[in-house]
Amino acid sequence: MGKITGFLEQVRLYPQYEAPDNRIKHYKEFVHALSDADASKQGSRCMDCGTPFCHNGCPINNIIPDFNDLVYQQDWQGAIDTLSLTNNFPEFTGRICPAPCEAACTLNINNDAVGIKSIEHAIIDKAWANNWIKPQKAKVKTGKRVAIVGSGPAGLACAQQLARVGHDVTVYEKNSRIGGLLRYGIPDFKLEKWLIDRRMGQMQEEGVTFKTGVAVGCDAFPAGAANGASLFISAEELTKQYDAVVLAIGSETPRDLPAPGRDLSGVHYALEWLIPQNQMVAGDGENPINAKGKHVVVIGGGDTGSDCVGTSNRHGAKSVTQFEVMPRPRELEDKSTTSVWPYWPMKMRTSSSHDEGCERDWSVTTKAFIGKNGKVEKLVCARVEFKDGKMLEVEGSEFEVKADLVLLAMGFVHPAQAILDAFGVNKDARHNAQASVDGAGAYATNVDKVFVAGDVRRGQSLVVWAIREGRQAAHHVDAHLMGDSDLPL
Template identity: 45%
Template sequence: MGKPTGFLEYDREPSHVRPPLERAKDWSEEHPPYAEETMRQQGARCMDCGVPFCHTGQLIAGMAAGCPVNNLIPEWNDLVYRGQWQEAIIRLHKTNNFPEFTGRVCPAPCEGSCTLGINAPPVTIKNIEREIVDRAFAQGWVKAQPPLARTGKRVAVVGSGPAGLAAAAQLNKAGHAVTVYERADRVGGLLMYGIPNMKLDKGVVERRVRLMAEEGVKFVTGVEVGKDLAPGRLLTDFDAVVLTTGATQARDLKLEGRQLGGIHLAMDFLHQNTKSLLDSGHRDGKYLSAKDKHVVVIGGGDTGTDCVGTALRHGARSVTQLEIMPRPPDQRAADNPWPQWPKVYKLDYGQEEAKALWGEDPRQYAVSSKRFLGDEAGRVTGIELVSVDWLHGQDGRPVGPREVEGSKRVIPADLVLLALGFLGPEKGLVGELGLKLEERGATWTVATDAEKMTSVPGVFAAGDCSRGQSLVVWAIHEGRKAARGVDKYLMYGETVLP
């Protein structure tokens, strides 16, 4: 590295974000800028460590360690330190089709595996990644690069989320004619309607989609394969098919009172909110409003956080987030060593905004919902809760919750949002194509081989539908892997794709 002692000389620069009470008033993701010298110093903190784990993309005891797309992080950190930004975006695009997405929404497992992070704040890898790509777009360095030649092969991609877009981009790069089918009215899948605008501005998604279209990818929106287009047509009209439909079958909560009005799946809430925002700036009223309501979000993951942030912007009277797991420790536990992702307590943007507004973290830990309460009009009015203790096995791992006697209580709720994760892909299209499923208890995925081909020759699957609910960065990894498998299938065992 150009600055071997940089990690000793420079402190980690905090993320530049607007004050919580300011940003909670709008839907913008705008970040205060960084000075170039600041970013060069942050790049200089990269240690030139002998065994960098930041770009390994490994699972260690089931926990992520390093970047799933194997970003060449030490290399572009060094280029940023040297001020070679154009070279940095070239290096970044070698492994990641969409750094502008991951630089905004990825939880950065790379930073959890940074060697410097063993005993100091890790390198600001995520911020540097976002700065590289944003600067590259601003300078006009990111341009359409259509393939020099076409293979004559046609590939259909079903679903335009991060896995579908990554697969399409790679297959187009290999020279295949790619058509992407999306059932929604806009391209982007989860990126467009599953993640709120203040976390990922939709102009950022549309910018990349326009670029892909200029490179030759064809996008067809408002068409649901299996409903508007017969699956058999794909098998006859295309040489290969890639399913990237996501794991959109949401986990429900079948409790007494579930039928009451005002109880909704989190993705319905988020989807309607963003669509109304993009269509009319919320003037059409076609969304579930949290204004003046006691909002309860059940579920503690990223989707739950997005519900918290969205409800705040609507003008909710109060927001409570329920989490059945205990509060994480402030520091790494003994069973969560580096280079695993650190399971520690932190405030994400939604909780930070709620705390700034009401003075405390909106999350209640180690609680279980017992039943929903309603009024005579059939609307939800509250939730009966109970505290739980977690029992642990001989290996120290939690094995199940136990109710705490005498802890039963009721909290008010006018709007309940279920953010409990997802069970797997919707089975309609999967069944029509006759694809084999892999079932793991209550969840399921589309079964694939090492090349991401399903049980039907020529049909591949990638992303959450084949991996299970995961991160955007894993979806990009899956899409790239499937594209490589498709290219080998179409080109007689050879591939030009990494």
């Protein structure tokens, strides 16, 4: 794999970014992909480690050493053929996946991991540029009809796999455009939406039908959801019309912060702001919430919080502050312990949005929202510490911070309960759809011919996990319809 001494000769190269002062003026992607020569050098660093733990770290089990070697050899068509065996949408994961495969890379024990994500990005972009991505049409139609509810990565992956083995697949989406939170939750500066449209074109040629603006099972959605639905179809009607139904509705119910003053104007869930912003970039109307000239406070230190930071800077916020209730992580993981590699390390992570301007603070809890005339003006916060598994406020640590706009980005607690209830699907203790991932009945619910995949089942997670679940659910749906399945697990 790669060059036997490549990792000794080549340093890890990271993609270059457009300068922050320039990129905050637009919503386009700003990552400069690796050149062919640099990608080859990075592929050469794959060290033929014998037991490639990157496979274990990658939820979709990408055949990483093989495509690294093919890129090193400059066999780009072989590389995309290998990558496409396991990943339906490398153009998404190559841009927005946090790359758990790199954390599991053997080189990461005492060196910089192989730049797997940037290599994947280079492979798929070259494949599209050279027209190597072709529709994979089924040679024989089965006559079976499958409905997919939700068009995020889990729903899209499931739909594509099922269409390729001959089923008639219809994807239902409540919003006016396909993509779920790929389209509405992730800002365009991380993932431009023409990438979704291009993949949709391939899927339509493969036989997938898309129906937008359709509310399935219920006519109400959680706060923050981009509900543009104008049509309604009941759960009973859908299950009658189709031989199988897959619920891939994600997990969009946001975690709230029920502190005094929560009802003040200017305090919003992150998606109440990010969704209209993406719609605005797409030309679908103005964002009613504007951060220009405001003191913005983002509560939550994850990816959604980072997206709020980057969008605030593009609006022209006067200041951006981000609070995280957990302690500040160490700058680098402790590689001397056996509890880190090949697992995801806890360490300080700074996103491109933070580089654009943001004041970050950790171990902070918000006690109250204070305002005048119904409008938020400041937060009352305090320091916290964790002892014996409990969060305790540090005595005398209370402080205030100015805030004209507060964005709650503290994650999502569960999927829309009304939709699960409409289908009669059992739920687990976290209110997710209950379904096993093992055995012959994997991804099947307690309701006959109703399956689930993605965040609706496992809870809020990564795009790459959603793709994995969509692919695996497709295998089990196909087996349910046909008796067995040749689709990969």
